[in-house]
Amino acid sequence: MIGKPKSQLSLLDSAFSKRKKRSRSDRLLQSIDTFVDWNRFEQLCEPMYKRTTTGHPSVPIVTALKCLVLQYLYDLSDPALEDALIDRLSFQRFTGISFESEIPDYSTIWRFRERLIRTGLLDTVFDEINRQLNKKNMILKKGTLVDATLVQGARKQPSKNDKEKQNDNDSPRMKARQRSQRDTEATATKKGKKWYYGYKGHIGVDQGSGIIRKYRFTTANVHDSTEREALMSGDEKALFGDKAYADNLLKRECRAFGIYYGILDKRTRNRPELSTKQKKLNKIKNTIRAQVERPFSHFKRQMGFRQVRYVNRVRNELHFMFLCLIENIRTGIALSTPRGG
DSSP states (O other): OOOOOOSSOOHHHHHHHTOOOOOHHHHHHHHHHHHSOHHHHHHHHGGGSOOOSOSOOOOOHHHHHHHHHHHHHTTOOHHHHHHHHHHOHHHHHHHTOOTTSOOOOHHHHHHHHHHHHHTTOHHHHHHHHHHHHHHTTOOOOSOEEEEEEEEEOSSOOOOTTHHHHSOTTSOHHHHHHHHHTSOSSOEEEEETTEEEEEEEEEEEEETTTOOEEEEEEEETTSOGGGGTGGGOOSOOSEEEEOGGGOOHHHHHHHHHTTOEEEEOOOOOSSOOSOOHHHHHHHHHHHHHHGGGHHHHHHHHHTSOTTBOSSSSHHHHHHHHHHHHHHHHHHHHHHHHSOTTO
């Protein structure tokens, strides 16, 4: 049975809500809460549960979604999220948990996260926040800025001698436990002179607004250019990206469809040096393209996404999707706030 949030506050909740002084975290969460239409998310996620009136009610869908927003916004583990929900009044207020309600334990949030993955609703949830932003005329559709970032795996890359080090006398249970602790889906790639083992997050950002319209999450060895088409929305009038996306066929296609080709020119074997005009154009394109790097900076510096948390791709993809969703909400709030307000 799907749980429903309580509509009435207790006397203790009412007393605390009268406080005039609020923390910065509390003000941020309050602005997120009022900016988003959470009822629409509840409707989209209802198919995750069976239609029944029997049994113990689940944690309300909106409460569970907000718990995931808190977890990834503040880079909390599952147990740390549970402790924070117990201790922090701002978290309780944001999630709608009253003083008379039980705090959901971390295993409950884990099960909700697994339901989201199993039912394939990640794109649906992400698209909904963009639908709300588009309804407020915040998506400009002038152009799309594409880029990707490498994220370190949760485990070290297995060495060639790992199989030899395994003890043949280990029990099947011990071997299964050892396998569960390895990240068998992460891959290695070389960038510059450095090797990376992990995953890669790709985004397509709306030129001007900075809103992430498309996202993709792959293993590290997938080349940036392979996800370029999936990052385009189809209504943009320009495409900007770094030299990894350079492609003469793409240039001709963009011109045929009236899309400005803003991918940086790169040197080739036939042309080892760029012309003065190309260098000048690259500088102009790069100033526009640079906006796409801002979300990655927020993910890594503010939300701790320098290293993935989980040991398989789909769970890390959910994490990345929520980072993109949070970034879009905060961007939307910034765009709707008058300067100096």
